[in-house]
Amino acid sequence: MIGIGTVGTGALKVLTGHGREVERRLGCKVELKTLCSRTIYSKDLSWLPRPVKLTKNWKDVVSDPEIDIVVELVGELSTARAIAHAAINAGKHFVTASKQLVAEHGMELVERADRAGVNLGIEACVAGGTPILHAIREGLAGEHFSAVYGILNGTTNYILTEMERRGCSYGDALVEAQEKGFAEPDPTFDVEGYDARYKIAILAMLCFGQPVAVESVPAEGITRIERVDFAYAHRLGRTIRLIAAARRRYGRLEIFVRPMMIPRTSQLAAVTGAVNGVLLAGDKAGDTMVTGRGAGGEPTGVAVVSDIVQIARSVVSGGTNATPLGYRHWHPARVVSDAQHEVAAYLRLVVHDKPGILARVSTVLARHRINIDSVLQEPLQPKERMPFVMTLELVKEKYIRSAVEEIARLPFMAQRPLMLPFADLP
Numbered sequence: 001m002i003g004i005g006t007v008g009t010g011a012l013k014v015l016t017g018h019g020r021e022v023e024r025r026l027g028c029k030v031e032l033k034t035l036c037s038r039t040i041y042s043k044d045l046s047w048l049p050r051p052v053k054l055t056k057n058w059k060d061v062v063s064d065p066e067i068d069i070v071v072e073l074v075g076e077l078s079t080a081r082a083i084a085h086a087a088i089n090a091g092k093h094f095v096t097a098s099k100q101l102v103a104e105h106g107m108e109l110v111e112r113a114d115r116a117g118v119n120l121g122i123e124a125c126v127a128g129g130t131p132i133l134h135a136i137r138e139g140l141a142g143e144h145f146s147a148v149y150g151i152l153n154g155t156t157n158y159i160l161t162e163m164e165r166r167g168c169s170y171g172d173a174l175v176e177a178q179e180k181g182f183a184e185p186d187p188t189f190d191v192e193g194y195d196a197r198y199k200i201a202i203l204a205m206l207c208f209g210q211p212v213a214v215e216s217v218p219a220e221g222i223t224r225i226e227r228v229d230f231a232y233a234h235r236l237g238r239t240i241r242l243i244a245a246a247r248r249r250y251g252r253l254e255i256f257v258r259p260m261m262i263p264r265t266s267q268l269a270a271v272t273g274a275v276n277g278v279l280l281a282g283d284k285a286g287d288t289m290v291t292g293r294g295a296g297g298e299p300t301g302v303a304v305v306s307d308i309v310q311i312a313r314s315v316v317s318g319g320t321n322a323t324p325l326g327y328r329h330w331h332p333a334r335v336v337s338d339a340q341h342e343v344a345a346y347l348r349l350v351v352h353d354k355p356g357i358l359a360r361v362s363t364v365l366a367r368h369r370i371n372i373d374s375v376l377q378e379p380l381q382p383k384e385r386m387p388f389v390m391t392l393e394l395v396k397e398k399y400i401r402s403a404v405e406e407i408a409r410l411p412f413m414a415q416r417p418l419m420l421p422f423a424d425l426p
């Protein structure tokens, strides 16, 4: 095992704590041979049941002929990739928790593993402790998926659901998430949707057999959501979640990460706190929801150990798992821009209040062929920064975007309008 940080320590605790259970399931023991980390000699490993070999150099692990399975939990992409290549080339089965490695180089790893006749374990890369990748790849291998929707980032879900539950500001919820260890000191990777982008790219690969370039996935974060948006959302029977989605549309793939207004009764609305949830829409099994702890040492450690168990089973039976990414024949993804689709939307405007504002905004919307469905205003708002909301009827998103650009330039606007699409998820 290379990389003894949060996940490495969690995986060690699971492997040692559940050793007997694992042995009963396998009919043989998984023996921990070597632990590798840069600061391994200063770590307190006295709680391990028996001494293991320690090293600071990962090359000692991949070159050891007694080792069957290499587990990579270092995080940094180029190191993870170098370890993957060296381990697979040396004929070792390979387990990783790195979403970047799998999203950006998954196909390459599968080809190398195929040639070397070894297995890949990737369950920990998406939604930590949940078995979502096994569910798609094995449990639902007979299904045809039309869409996959996920709440894939615990940090942003914690922030949004605390804003909703307690009516606190985005800034206060973020600070609290940082204090509780749910958010990094620099939260950009999570709050801007970049983390969820890697995960939805992997889910799309497994659901549709189409490789997706991560940078082609549009990502929008949650930093512009304010507490007043939840007040309006509730009046509309909705709530706000950061949704990562991939769906088939007329032979093309639509894929994105963005905050959306979803029904309060939808299954993803029930995913609260630092939890992950994935909703799979299939044409025969219908909707399947998987939810659970998407991060943290021990939950993610369970996913790592589950991969180790699965690989050990195939070692015992002499087979290999030839389809770690779910497909052997791939189709290129024709990714369609979401701007081409029709959406109904929520538009929040904050203005310096004066007569005639509604007429000016309505004129711009009409010019872009957009019908207003309703206008909402919470009472007793400050006149100098007054928020109000328009809900817009179904129209191509590109028209809404052009209208938003124009409205943003109107002289009475106190800040840029916020547009959130409605998503009628089950």
Ligand SMILES: NC(=O)c1ccc[n+]([C@@H]2O[C@H](COP(=O)([O-])OP(=O)(O)OC[C@H]3O[C@@H](n4cnc5c(N)ncnc54)[C@H](OP(=O)(O)O)[C@@H]3O)[C@@H](O)[C@H]2O)c1
Pocket (backbone or CB within 6 Å): 002, 003, 004, 005, 006, 007, 008, 036, 037, 038, 039, 040, 056, 058, 073, 074, 075, 076, 079, 097, 098, 099, 124, 125, 128, 294, 295, 296, 297, 300
């Ligand atoms: N944290 C989560 O909840 C979570 C959930 C799902 C997936 N993941 C993924 O799991 C992986 C590990 O994340 P983490 O949170 O456990 O990270 P972490 O706490 O920073 O741990 C990384 C470990 O890797 C070691 N390391 C780094 N470079 C190394 C090198 N060149 N040689 C040997 N060891 C090296 C570090 O060593 P030293 O401590 O000795 O310096 C550290 O122990 C990442 O790919 C992450 O995306 C994390």
